[in-house]
Amino acid sequence: MGLSDRKKDHVRLTIDDRSAYSYDAGFSAYRFRHNALPELDIDEIDTTATLLNRAFSFPLFISSMTGGYSGAARVNEIIARVCEQENIPFGVGSQRAILDDSSAATTFSIARKTAPGAFIAGNIGGAQLIGGLSHEKLSLLIDSISANAIIVHLNPLQELMQPEGDRNFRGIFDGIAKLVEDSPVPVLVKETGAGINAEVAQKLLSVGVQVIDIAGAGGTSWARVENLRSDDSRKYAAFDNWGLPTVDCLVELHALGIAKNKIIASGGIRSPLDVVKALCLGAGFAAIAQPVIQTVIKDGEQGLVELVRTWKNSIRYAMLLLGAARLDSLSAGHLVKLYP
């Protein structure tokens, strides 16, 4: 199966509830410490969030998803327009297709054409960096969308589950270190739903990666997605729930002292209150994929505008109910852990 058919299949399967982990990302283990006397006016609540020195209207990143086949252009166009209008950042899906065939670039470049002022991140797999990415290839990725940043995705679980996936993961770290040296824009690293533990995060930050997007377990299970695509979906079903839940990753990274502005929490963020809990637990930003693609496919652009506005407002309401006028005052003290 070709790369573009695979990307099309991914959209079809990730909007199917069967592609979710059978446990949540860990947010249900926490309740908020409601403040009945907040002494705040809702108009004072400031949801402004900073990522890579740029201010956004609230801390929600639309995760890397698609590109490389004709239907993807429409999805990227919708996401781009909404993100520019609502002033939130987003990433396009893996741009690997451009490296093989430069005509695939239009399904990504539509994002920049639609949203000239938006923050748009490019995306490439760690495996594509083994041995180093040439300057020419790096320019293709960045120039196709005038990228503000480049995201490297790590996905060994997903690759192993794909019959046609990569099997060699040696050399990815050196490839990332070289990319950091060569790239004119900041480099971020994300998983795709199995999580980034504290040691891996620290190693990546030590070579100049600027932000880690946890992309932990509890949301979209890429083992399940790939198993659903396979002829024998039960063969590697033992891995369907493999991964470190998002909250476990967050707690590990926070305990190691990794600063909030270096952490994006994602993987199984399914409500604006999950965003607030993630910020209390040490993230500076949160990101979502599945809720966005599901909304775009079902309810189109207007549906996505509504989702984004409702999440922003809900975060404001939650901040008021916690007595927090600014995001940087959110802390673990605003939560109660239900069980150890």
Ligand SMILES: Cc1cc2nc3c(=O)[nH]c(=O)nc-3n(C[C@H](O)[C@H](O)[C@H](O)COP(=O)(O)O)c2cc1C
């Ligand atoms: C349809 C779809 C396509 C995706 N494609 C990519 C991709 O090309 N590159 C990438 O880094 N992550 C990709 N992801 C993973 C997401 O960016 C995200 O890390 C993961 O789905 C976990 O977030 P969620 O639980 O909110 O879905 C994709 C996710 C979805 C739903």
